[in-house]
Amino acid sequence: MPYFLRLLALLGCLALVTSASAADINADSYGYPISNAFEATLVTTPPELRPKLPADADINQRDYQIKLRPGREFELPDNFWPVTKMRYRLAKQRGEAPLIFIIAGTGAHYASSTPEYLKKLFYGAGYHVVQLSSPTSYDFMSSASRFATPGITRDDADDLYRAMQAVRAQHPRLKVSAFHLTGYSLGALQAAFVSELDETRRSFNFKRVLLLNPPVNLYTSVTNLDRMVQTKVKGIDSSTTFYELVLGKLTHYFQDKGYVDINDALLYDFQNSKEKLSDEQMAMLIGAAFRFSSADIAFTSDLINRRGLITPINYPITENTSLSPFFKNALKCDFDCYLTEQVIPMWRARYDGGSLAQLIDQVSLYAVADYLKNSSKIAVMHNADDVILGPGDLGFLRRTMGERLTVYPLGGHCGNLNYRVNSDAMLEFFRG
C-alpha cells in the first residue's frame, strides 16, 4: 500500500473518532438515499444512482458446463438432469486481461442478479469474468460438491477451488494476466477460505481478494435470517396469510398507478407509495427468501446423501413425480434445522466429534483470522447496518482487517453494492 494512503488513513483516524483505523465512510458525504436497513436490502439502489454498465449485447459471454462429478449422472433421480454437470458463465475480453472469479451468495445461481451486476461492472473495467454458483445452491450441490452438505466452509472452499481449476483448464487459450477473487454475502466468507487454500495450492496466486458483506459468525447470521420470518406483522389474521397481504398491497399499488409496469425502479417506487411495507413485513420477506433457500438445501442434501429425512430412501422419482410433498417437508426446515439434522451429524462422523461451538469456530471468519490479519491482498467492505451481523462482529473485523476494512454507514445487506460510490471503490481496489 502506498505511503500516502497510510498517511491518509492515519489522518482519518485522528480526525474521526473511531476505535480502529478502518476506513469509516462519513454518513453525511456518503449520499446513499435509503436509511432503512431492510428497505436497502430489498430494493438496493435507485436506478439513477447506479454505475454505468455495458449492455448485454456488448459482452462476449457464454455459459459452459463441466462434468466434475461423473457419478452424479447415475446417483441423481431423472428430474435432476439439468444439474448433473457444473455450469458457469464466462465473459471474455479480447486479448490478455486480468480474470476475476465471482462467488455467488447463499443459494444463488451464477446468473442471478447480483453476480450479473458484478460481472457487468468488472467486464466494463476490462476483466475476464467467471461467475460461479454458490456451494449452497442446488446446481452446485448436485454437480460439483463432494459431500453435498454445504455449511462446512473449508470443504465448500475446496469444492470451489476444484471448480475454479476445472474452469481454468477448460480455457487453456484464454490469456490471463492475473487472477482476482471476489464474493458477496456467504460467497465472501467462502472467498476468504478459497484465498487461504490458494496460498498452499498455488493454482492462481490471487493478486487481490475482496470480501463484500461477509458473515463473520456464520451461526449469528443464519440465526438472524431464521428469526426474520418470526416477526409480528400487522394485518395477518386467521383468514389472511402473509403472501396475500403483500400481494394485496402490490395489487392496490398497480391499481393506483393505473397500469402494470415492471422495471428496475419498481421496488423503490413501491416503497415510496402509500402501500409501503413496514420493517416487520420487509424482514418477513427477506426471511422468507432465505427459508426457500434453506428448503432447497435441506431437500437436495438429504436426497443426494440418501439420509431419508425429507425424501424416503429409495423413493422412486422420475420426471413426472410430484415433488410437492417433499417441498412441504423441506419448507418446515430452517437453517438451524438443517444444521442440527444434517451438517452436525456428518461433521461429527467425519471429524471425530466436536461441539456446536467448535463447529461455529471452524466455519466462520474466526478460522482464518490470522490469515486475514497478515494477508495484505484481502480487503473487506461492510455496512454498519447489515442485518446478517451481530454485536461484536464489526469489532472483530476492525481488529482483524485494520485499514483494509471499509465500513459504509448504510446499505443493509448488500443493498449498496450497486451504488456508484461503492462500485467505484471496488474497481479502485482491484486497480491499485
Place this chain on the structure above:
Amino acid sequence: MAKPIPLAVFFSLLQASNLACAEHTTDDDGFKQPMQHLQFNPGLDQREFERSTLSALNVYDPLESWNRRVYHFNYRFDEWVFLPIVDGYRYITPTLVQTGVSNFFSNLGDVPNLLNSALQFKGKRTLQTTARLLFNTTIGVAGLWDPATLMGLPKQKEDFGQTLGYYGTPAGPYLILPLLGPSNLRDTGGLVADFAAKSQVNWLNVAEVSTNHPEITLLEVVDQRSTVNFRYGQLNSPFEYEKIRFFYHESRKLQIAE
C-alpha cells in the same frame, strides 16, 4: 487511544440526526443493530411462514403428472432448439432491427389489447390503446417505431383470459402447454379466442399474409422468446415447477384485478 470527547459528541449527534430510526443504539464498533427494534411473535406462535407458504402451494393441478412431463419437454426444447435459434437471431440482427421487429409485433398485439379493454368496459384504457394503435401505425411507420410510449401512452396488456377472469370465470386446472409454457384452462381458451380475433381483424394484413409465409410466424415466435427474459434453471431450485406455478397463478390474479 484517547477520545476527544466534544468531537465524539458532535459526531454521534450528526449520526443521530441522519438516521430515520433514531431509537437504534450504535455499538462502540459502529454496529447499528438493525434487528433490535423488530417485534417478534411470541415463541409458541412462530409458524406464520409455514402457514402462509403451505397454503400458497395449494394450486388446483389435477394434471400434475402430465404437466411435469411437458415442463421437462419445454425445458429441453428451450435449451437445445429455442435458445440457440434466439442467440443466432440476436447475433446476426442489428439491435435497431431487433427493436423494430419487436415494436412491429407489439403493435399487432395491441389489437387484442384494445378488444379486451373494450370488452371489460375500461374506458380510459380503451382510449389509450386506440390512440397507441393509431399513432404507432401512422407516425410509427406501421408499428416499427413506438412513439406512443414516448408520448406517455404505456402499453397495457389485456387478453381474453383476463376478460373471462374479470367476469368471474374460475381459472380451472393448471396446464403447461407444449412450447407455450404455463397456463390454465381459462387462459388457454383465451389464447385461442385472441388468436382467432387477430386473424379476423387482420390488422395491416399480417394475419392473411402469414398463412402463406410461415416465416413471419416464426419471426414472431423468435422475437417473443428473445424479449422474454425467463430462462429455465434460473430460479435454481429443485422445486422450480412449484414456484413457476405459484408465480403464474398469482400474477394472473394480479393482472385480472388491475
